[in-house]
Amino acid sequence: MRLGPRSVAIWTAVALVGATGWAVLALARGENVSAAWMLAAALGSYAIAYRFYARFIVTRVLRVDATRATPAERLNDGLDYHPTDRRVLLGHHFAGISGAGPLVGPVLAAQMGYLPGTIWIVAGVIFAGAVQDMVVLFFSTRRDGKSLGQIAREEIGPIGGVAAIIAIFVIMIILLGVLALVVVNALAESPWGTFSVGLTIPIALFMGFYLRYLRPGRVAEVTVIGVALLMLAIVSGRWVANSGLADTFTLDPNALVICLVVYGFAASVLPVWMLLVPRDYLSTFMKIGTIALLAVALVVVLPSMQMDAVTDFASRGDGPVFAGSLFPFVFITIACGAVSGFHALISSGTTPKMIQKETQVRTIGYGAMLMESSVAIMAMTAACVLDPGIYFAMNAPPAMIGDTLQSASETITSWGFTLTPDQLAQAAEAVEEESILSRTGGAPTLALGLAGILADFIGGESMMSFWYHFAIMFEALFILTAVDAGTRVGRFILQDGLADAHPKLARLRSTTWLPGVWITSAVVVGLWGYLLWVGVNDPLGGINTLFPIFGISNQLLAAVALAISTVLLVKAGRVRYAWVTAIPMAWIAVVTLTASWQKVFSGDPRVGFLSQYDRYQEGVDAGQVLPPAQDMDDMRTIANNSMVDAILTAVLALLVVVIIADAMRVCVRTIRNPASAKLAEHPHVPSRTIAPAGLIPTREEREELVAAGLGPGGGIPGEAPGAGSAATSAATSVASSRSATATRTVGEDDERDEREEVRE
Secondary structure: OOOOHHHHHHHHHHHHHHHHHHHHHHHOOOOOOEHHHHHHHHHHHHHHHHHHHHHHHHHHHHOOOOOEOOHHHHOOOOOOOOOOOHHHHHHHHHHHHOOOHHHHHHHHHHHHOHHHHHHHHHHHHHHHHHHHHHHHHHHHHOOOOOOHHHHHHHHOOHHHHHHHHHHHHHHHHHHHHHHHHHHHHHHOOOHHHHHHHHHHHHHHHHHHHHHHHHOOOOHHHHHHHHHHHHHHHHHHHHHHHOOOOOOOOOOOHHHHHHHHHHHHHHHHHOOOOOOHHHHHHHHHHHHHHHHHHHHHHHHHHOOEOOOOOOOOHHHHOOOOOOOOOHHHHHHHHHHHHOOOHHHHHHHOOOHHHOOOOHHHHHHHHHHHHHHHHHHHHHHHHHHHOOOHHHHHHHHOOHHHHOOOHHHHHHHHHHOOOOOOHHHHHHHHHHOOOOOOOOOOOOHHHHHHHHHHHHHHHOOHHHHHHHHHHHHHHHHHHHHHHHHHHHHHHHHHHHHHHHHHHOHHHHHHHOOOOHHHHHHHHHHHHHHHHHHHHHHHHOOOOOHHHHHHHHHHHHHHHHHHHHHHHHHHHHHOOOHHHOHHHHHHHHHHHHHHHHHHHHHHHOOOOOOOHHHHHHHHHHHHHHOOOOOOOOOHHHHHHHHHHHHHHHHHHHHHHHHHHHHHHHHHHHHHHHHHOHHHOEEEEOOOOEOOOEOOOOOOOOHHHHHHHHHOOOOOOOEOOOOOOOOOOHHHHHHHHHHHHHHOOEEEEHHHHHHHHHHHHHHO
């Protein structure tokens, strides 16, 4: 498709804005740089990537087929398979993939300076993260929405497939436990946050029934109602926190663990249209609304970046926030903001079972990941506009800076960042906190930076406390939506894995056999719930033990997803385009395996798990208590945790090496003998659904919808919105459709592929 003069002028202007932003960020030294330039660089890059690179992938590499029925259309069962309006599904997908990573990772990585992290966030998402999400979504859609592990088993073979299933499920439980822990920490003893977040559940249920039964297809209508109720929930949360009801909604961590486990189970077994999708869609408006408000505030306020472009910690590797050099740890720390293996589980879990048309993978897969990356840019900005002394005071542990304002200011000043006790006291007073010292984890730092920008935009200093606590609640809501979608995906992975393990367990794969759904959901919730419970009650145990390997696990999973995607491209006869996933796979594998090696074998106890084990075990033998341990029991626990982390990191890294090696074996075999390649995808079934590919229909798409008598959400002509094709045929088609797979060779498709390229 050729661009007209008007389009050429527009995209040239976009490119110039982005290029100017990058030039200012990279070349400015010894002067304050406006945060607006970071915004310009990122948004300009995102726009170019979505318009050109993503379009190239869907048309040339994937060759999406608008005439092919998706699993949502063929297998609509009203439980997991349900054709969903692309606008609602984008909201669900974005909410499902957006967890703690894009909020917390960039904040922690800011200790290296704003430039390294920003470059990786933008370049990583364009060439790796968004590509992974879109490609996995496409291939899972072609395979009845099967999980990533099941796809690996069918396409790579039993060795790589079993290794993938084990690695994916273990990593999934770790990721869910960590995400749940962040939610507990954010909502504990917070009546405002607990009330507001809790109220989103009945609001979502109302929206689900409204769209399903009361006003089918009225997405815009229910959106207005839902957003209004959400705003009321946020405002009323503050009223509740200052009323006699505060004690009722002030929950301790144990109570929150129970609430999360119950919610996680319910969200994974109820029909997607009832709770999961409308709640995630609703949450998306708060997420996008807050980020958009922050973007506008940045343009209006024009705060300057206080953090250096590249700090000395980047080269020395002795940063107080986390130890390790820029390579590889800035990539591991940022994680979800650039590329996330967790996203591949959502893209091969809930979303492919609800997408209306293959042509929508660009909007939902690539577009949602760009949205998450923009969140990471905002998080990096919020951290870097803070005074560096305040930033390090909040993120350095007490063992480094002490627990008094005086000791903290003296230590941080010795690092080269001027800070006084009065500055620390004033910062805490502004947000109505007793202290901001050592508020580690990234979330409080993000809240403080966000509050400062928004207060300058709306309300001034008198609104600092409001915006700070609003940001804390916003982060909790952001993360919780990943827990509910992730739990459902964990159920899919377990169902597929057990069904393959023994013929007698094959029935577990059925999404309509409720006992199997309930049992597998209970197992998944029970595993991450147990780790969470132990972590809450034992500060050195449970999920706290596994927290140090969160970033590595996530990135290892991304390498697995990209390796599987590369195999599928090669087997589909797209060898010349395999670089689209092979290059980011190679980079992620090198970075993550290097980080894994250093985390296991580094001689620095702050980096290497085995060195940390030796240090604390020697302390135990000598009867010496080392910080942060309080007694000898803590010393033994830290030593044991270090050994567990070392073993688990090594095992996961070895599993990933096996998967990648087996994947490359399949690729080489296929290239040598293309006729031997067999793709386990469902045969082509003509689609009756008419729906736009993007959020805004083109003129041709609008004409097609009008001619079919359909609204902007699309659907099947002659059927009520939300009814789906399964209303009359699900009972007879689900089992046969899911078991039927196409085993076609590459050679059989060559002629059709050539015709498609000529037509393009």
